[in-house]
Amino acid sequence: MEQHKVENAEGKPKLSNSRETNWLKVLFQIQVTLSALCAVHFLLYESYWSTIFFMFTLTFLAHIGVAAGAHRLWAHRSYTANGILRVFLLFCQTMSGTGSVYDWVQWHRLHHKHFGTDLDPYNPTRGFFYSHIQSVTLSLSPAQEEALKEIDMSDLEKDKMVMFQKRWYIPLYIIFVLLLPINAPAEYWGEQLSASMFLVFWLRYTINLQLAWLVHSATKIWQLKPGEKYPADTNLVFIITKTNWLAYHYMAPWDYQTSEYGQYGTDVITKVIRVFAALELATDLRTVDSNSVRQALTMSLKQKRNITDCLWELTQDNNNVPKEHFLTPSKYM
Numbered sequence: 001m002e003q004h005k006v007e008n009a010e011g012k013p014k015l016s017n018s019r020e021t022n023w024l025k026v027l028f029q030i031q032v033t034l035s036a037l038c039a040v041h042f043l044l045y046e047s048y049w050s051t052i053f054f055m056f057t058l059t060f061l062a063h064i065g066v067a068a069g070a071h072r073l074w075a076h077r078s079y080t081a082n083g084i085l086r087v088f089l090l091f092c093q094t095m096s097g098t099g100s101v102y103d104w105v106q107w108h109r110l111h112h113k114h115f116g117t118d119l120d121p122y123n124p125t126r127g128f129f130y131s132h133i134q135s136v137t138l139s140l141s142p143a144q145e146e147a148l149k150e151i152d153m154s155d156l157e158k159d160k161m162v163m164f165q166k167r168w169y170i171p172l173y174i175i176f177v178l179l180l181p182i183n184a185p186a187e188y189w190g191e192q193l194s195a196s197m198f199l200v201f202w203l204r205y206t207i208n209l210q211l212a213w214l215v216h217s218a219t220k221i222w223q224l225k226p227g228e229k230y231p232a233d234t235n236l237v238f239i240i241t242k243t244n245w246l247a248y249h250y251m252a253p254w255d256y257q258t259s260e261y262g263q264y265g266t267d268v269i270t271k272v273i274r275v276f277a278a279l280e281l282a283t284d285l286r287t288v289d290s291n292s293v294r295q296a297l298t299m300s301l302k303q304k305r306n307i308t309d310c311l312w313e314l315t316q317d318n319n320n321v322p323k324e325h326f327l328t329p330s331k332y333m
């Protein structure tokens with residue numbers, strides 16, 4: 001009997017949206033979480049203060065790698081980093097253990113392009129649990145695999161450092177996520193190896209993973225739900241004031257001042273990027289002032305154009321934000 005093919009509007013065969021559970025990933029996540037809980041014992045009773053300090057320092061550096069590196073630099077090009085800064089950010093991002101920059105960016109761009117649909121790998125409309133945890137234990141659906149191929153990654157493919165990290169990710173992971181961090185406390189201040197392993201690997205890794213997953217699921221915490229009094233897609237007040245993470249970040253993802261967790265211009269990572277700029281390691285910090293956002297809204301209404309395009313056009317025209325605005329940021333909020 002001839003099999004009936006389901007086709008979409010363009011006449012192409014419709015691909016399945018179902019995703020398989022990767023049970024190895026599920027077991028690994030259970031292992032990570034349980035070990036992090038055991039690490040609390042070492043944190044409270046059996047470790048040197050220097051080990052705890054070392055653990056939180058690495059956690060912070062790894063988070064800089066994810067937020068300032070993978071997210072704001074490589075995924076959204078919200079500023080330009082020189083060679084030294086890119087090596088530093090790549091090193092920090094490797095320590096986070098969240099996958100190579102290339103893979104992280106490809107999935108994040110897919111998430112932005114198809115936000116809230118079946119093609120979005122972290123689809124927050126399916127709830128916090130799905131967006132935050134379950135999605136990282138699932139393989140991509142055939143439809144998502146196809147959509148992933150259409151994501152433009154040419155900028156990263158030209159970046160030799162990013163491609164080096166992608167190619168050598170597993171050995172780099174073993175060295176910079178496991179061996180060196182665990183060895184340092186035992187080697188330099190005589191920490192017991194078990195305390196070092198539970199704190200500097202399991203607990204730190206868990207915190208970094210949770211922070212990285214929140215980049216995709218935070219919308220469920222800080223976002224108004226569709227159908228509430230001010231649904232996200234129509235609430236222009238949030239865009240003008242740049243206070244709502246979802247509404248603003250998804251319209252102007254290239255704005256370096258947008259925090260991963262709901263603030264605008266006041267979060268630690270934005271301040272870290274300003275320090276990089278002051279040290280001349282980062283240049284071309286891309287942002288708009290509130291006045292330009294209002295101009296973009298007017299432009300979009302008058303010309304009946306997409307607001308995202310209008311905002312982008314205004315940043316290209318330099319929108320009254322001087323290059324050195326990061327030294328007096330509050331003037332341009």
Ligand SMILES: [Zn+2]
Pocket residue numbers: 071075076108112249253
């Ligand atoms: Zn983003």
